[in-house]
Amino acid sequence: MPERHPPPAIAEAVTVLKHGGLVAIPTETVYGLAADARNPDAVRKIFALKGRPADHPLIVHISGADRLAQWAVDIPDIAYRLAARFWPGPLALVLKKRGDVPDEVTGGQPTVALRCPANALTQELLRQFDGGLAAPSANRFGHISPTTAQHVRDEFGERAPMILDGGPCTLGIESTIIDLTRSPARILRPGGIGIDQLRPFLPDIQAGGQADSPRVSGDMAAHYAPHTPLRMLSRGQLIEAARGQDAVVLCLDDLPHGLVGLAIPGDAATYARELYASLRWLDRQQAAQILLERIPQDGAWLAVADRIKRAIVGSSPN
Ligand code: TXA
Ligand code: MG
Numbered sequence: 001m002p003e004r005h006p007p008p009a010i011a012e013a014v015t016v017l018k019h020g021g022l023v024a025i026p027t028e029t030v031y032g033l034a035a036d037a038r039n040p041d042a043v044r045k046i047f048a049l050k051g052r053p054a055d056h057p058l059i060v061h062i063s064g065a066d067r068l069a070q071w072a073v074d075i076p077d078i079a080y081r082l083a084a085r086f087w088p089g090p091l092a093l094v095l096k097k098r099g100d101v102p103d104e105v106t107g108g109q110p111t112v113a114l115r116c117p118a119n120a121l122t123q124e125l126l127r128q129f130d131g132g133l134a135a136p137s138a139n140r141f142g143h144i145s146p147t148t149a150q151h152v153r154d155e156f157g158e159r160a161p162m163i164l165d166g167g168p169c170t171l172g173i174e175s176t177i178i179d180l181t182r183s184p185a186r187i188l189r190p191g192g193i194g195i196d197q198l199r200p201f202l203p204d205i206q207a208g209g210q211a212d213s214p215r216v217s218g219d220m221a222a223h224y225a226p227h228t229p230l231r232m233l234s235r236g237q238l239i240e241a242a243r244g245q246d247a248v249v250l251c252l253d254d255l256p257h258g259l260v261g262l263a264i265p266g267d268a269a270t271y272a273r274e275l276y277a278s279l280r281w282l283d284r285q286q287a288a289q290i291l292l293e294r295i296p297q298d299g300a301w302l303a304v305a306d307r308i309k310r311a312i313v314g315s316s317p318n
Contacts, residue, residue: 026166032135090192225314
């Protein structure tokens with residue numbers, strides 16, 4: 001096979017990572033803040049930069065299912081079948097960890113979350129790096145996840161790490177996380193892969209974490225939040241509430257006359273892709289409140305509804 005020459009940015013990112021530094025990486029879901037998952041000092045830098053509590057575990061990003069056994073033990077056959085169907089893609093698998101996976105990555109838990117992201121640059125980076133990258137979303141703890149390189153710069157300012165710019169994320173909300181260490185398997189965080197897609201593989205899969213489930217920081221009520229207080233209202237209520245008030249709005253399909261804000265086409269995939277960038281824009285307007293038009297309640301909107309619910313709690317002033 002001819003020798004491959006990676007683009008300069010990837011070669012530089014590999015060098016930074018090999019030396020224990022951080023690199024912001026594009027994925028199809030959101031940008032990640034990556035470090036060598038085998039290097040505890042490097043992983044600690046992620047927590048320091050994000051301001052994230054040290055006991056919150058990170059997802060390890062790998063180049064494919066052939067790497068699972070480097071991180072996990074007792075891997076059930078279903079893990080390989082799910083990976084064959086959904087990887088690269090927005091599905092993170094929680095498995096029993098190998099003894100040599102650093103506690104810094106797993107938050108001291110006996111499990112590890114693994115995912116193969118679908119982004120050409122990051123795929124190439126993983127191949128050249130030839131290892132696993134621990135990467136949470138590249139935002140300050142509790143804030144809105146970044147879906148462009150500029151969002152990462154906005155989050156960290158002068159402290160921003162090297163950023164691999166892969167353009168805007170195509171899905172726009174975080175991966176589905178499923179716990180395969182319990183029976184029946186459980187969805188810990190809804191995301192790009194819906195329960196209907198998983199049921200053919202796991203007929204008795206459970207939705208929603210429980211009190212005894214492993215810590216998932218996206219599982220805390222307040223998360224993914226703008227600074228401006230956020231409320232969700234029906235379209236009629238929203239028009240009423242916004243009139244004459246210091247409010248910006250996020251509507252479905254079109255912006256009612258006379259209101260300031262944004263409208264996103266009312267299909268779940270487009271809404272998911274644009275949600276975080278929209279919340280960031282609305283937050284920057286520094287209005288007294290952000291009003292969201294109520295979204296549809298069907299299954300396709302589940303992951304979006306989950307993020308909005310947490311953003312509302314996270315933005316509340318008390
Ligand atoms: O789409 C994504 O998953 C993005 C991109 C960058 O890949 N990453 C992401 O990472 O959302 P983060 O850290 O913001 O959220 C990952 C979630 C956290 O809530 C964490 O608690 C959970 O994964 N997690 C990680 N390891 C786990 C484990 N062993 N058991 C249960 N939950 C785990
Ligand atoms: Mg996050």
